[in-house]
Amino acid sequence: MSSVIGSHIKTTVFGESHxxxxxxxxxxxxxxxxxxxxxxxxxxxRRAPGKDPTATSRNEADTPEFLSGLKDGIxxxxxxxxxxxxxxxxxxxYDNIAFRPRPSHADFAASVRFGGFNDIRGGGNFSGRLTxxxxxxxxxxxxxxxxxxxxxxxxxxxxxxxxxxxxDPVNIKADELxxxxxxxxxxxxxxxxxxxxxxxxxxxQNGDSIGGEVEIAVVGLPAGIGxxxxxxxxxxxxxxxxxxPAVKGIEFGDGFGFTSMKGSEANDQMYYDxxxxxxxxxxxxxxxxxxxxxxxxxxxxxxxxTPSIALEQETVNLSTKQNDKLTIEGRHxxxxxxxxxxxxxxxxxxxxxxxxGEVTKL
Numbered sequence: 001m002s003s004v005i006g007s008h009i010k011t012t013v014f015g016e017s018h019x020x021x022x023x024x025x026x027x028x029x030x031x032x033x034x035x036x037x038x039x040x041x042x043x044x045x046r047r048a049p050g051k052d053p054t055a056t057s058r059n060e061a062d063t064p065e066f067l068s069g070l071k072d073g074i075x076x077x078x079x080x081x082x083x084x085x086x087x088x089x090x091x092x093x094y095d096n097i098a099f100r101p102r103p104s105h106a107d108f109a110a111s112v113r114f115g116g117f118n119d120i121r122g123g124g125n126f127s128g129r130l131t132x133x134x135x136x137x138x139x140x141x142x143x144x145x146x147x148x149x150x151x152x153x154x155x156x157x158x159x160x161x162x163x164x165x166x167x168d169p170v171n172i173k174a175d176e177l178x179x180x181x182x183x184x185x186x187x188x189x190x191x192x193x194x195x196x197x198x199x200x201x202x203x204x205q206n207g208d209s210i211g212g213e214v215e216i217a218v219v220g221l222p223a224g225i226g227x228x229x230x231x232x233x234x235x236x237x238x239x240x241x242x243x244x245p246a247v248k249g250i251e252f253g254d255g256f257g258f259t260s261m262k263g264s265e266a267n268d269q270m271y272y273d274x275x276x277x278x279x280x281x282x283x284x285x286x287x288x289x290x291x292x293x294x295x296x297x298x299x300x301x302x303x304x305x306t307p308s309i310a311l312e313q314e315t316v317n318l319s320t321k322q323n324d325k326l327t328i329e330g331r332h333x334x335x336x337x338x339x340x341x342x343x344x345x346x347x348x349x350x351x352x353x354x355x356x357g358e359v360t361k362l
Contacts, residue, residue: 003125005240005347006354007231013134013243015083016119017127023083024133026140026350029069030362031077033144040064043139046184046342047131049333061087064136080140084132099319100326104307111318128245128336131343138346141353142181144362150220152349153177155186156337157300159212160203162195164188169253169282172217172296181345185338204334207310211246212337216299216348221286223277223294225355232290233297233355240351241301244343246336249302253285268295301344308332 005011009029015022041063048062062084069080097120101107106126110118119125142152151174157164164187180186187193196212203210226233238250258266261283268279268288277294285298308328317324333339356362 003243005243005350006236008358009350009354011134011137011350011354013130015130015133016121016125017086017123017129018119018121019086021083021085022130022133023081024137025082026069026080026137028357029075029077029080029140030144030357031075033075033147035070035073035075035140035143037073039143040136040139042182043135043142043342043346044132046182046186047135047339049331049339062132064133075140075144080137082133082136084136086129096329097326099317100315100324101318102307102326102328103313103315104304108316108318116318123245126245128333128340128343131244131340131346134243134350135343135346138343138349141346141349144353145349145356148220148356148362150218150352150356151177151181152216152218152345152352153179153181153186154214154216154341154345155180155188156193156196156341157213157215159196159335159337160199160210162192162199164192164196164215167215167217167296167298169285169296169298170279172219174219177217177219181342186341200335203305209306209309209332209334209336211303211305212335213303214301214337214341214344216297216301216345218286218297218299218348218352221292221294221297221352223292225352225359226287226291227358228290231355231358233287233292233352234290236355237299237348237351240347241299241344244340244347246303246306246340247301247344248304251285251300252287253298254283255285255300258283268293297348299348303337303340306333306336 003013010027013024044062064082064084067081069076069078155164199210234252241247241250266283268281268283270277270279279295282295286292286295312325312327315324315326
């Protein structure tokens, strides 16, 4: 089981939802960067459960403990290790799924892959709980990127049939992203957020869940980062983003929109702004040939509805080898999208830190 993001600056996530602790280790972090712990806590609070009715009621402090890699708040270059202790587990809630896998959850596939030895409590290693240490070290990566003039931020673009206004792909300001990346359930439009919240509340009331989409932007990334083929920005970022459970799709720039465009519509025509080459449009989302071209990175990520719902569902009993019914107990998010947003931003930040560290000294 591999839980490693990156190949130059590597980040490994470990632990299970109902184990004693979860954590992450960043190998080969750049040395000499002052890390603000309050900024880490800001990101942890955005991801933490129990914030409002749109999230699970599980109550965890989610305060990371850094075991190595920091001295007086400054990175030393040694592996940066952090753990987050679990405290609010209710493992008995999972007794009824021991042999009855949840539809669309990893329960069945994991049971086959690991011979039935996988930890099913809270989803075990497949739980969204593991996005907590991902977010913690992603918050460190954000600060290192910020010190180099690179800003990562995003918003909830849509939940169900309710949508926020998308970013202007050409004109995005760091201040705009810095405002969004400090908020829980970040949206550009307050009306859109209200509409999304209503859809989530309706799904919860009906014992159901609902999916959605987030949009991430990165500004200040210089041209020339990334490589063709396997180490392109799309490849590395996608690999990191898919470590977040419930992610089922990703696109860069206009993504699938290219399928209905002509070349004359899709091409980002270039011009000189002083000594800097810019594009008049940004259909490619800041990436061509796997390499950054100096325009803002635009990334959209689709998240499926939470599989754990209160409605009765059809499943199988792996013990009796009979068809069965399942009603899921426990505390689950009716919509994972708002809490997944900071984790996806963190994954993007870690991927970019890895890519930048490969071609330049940070």
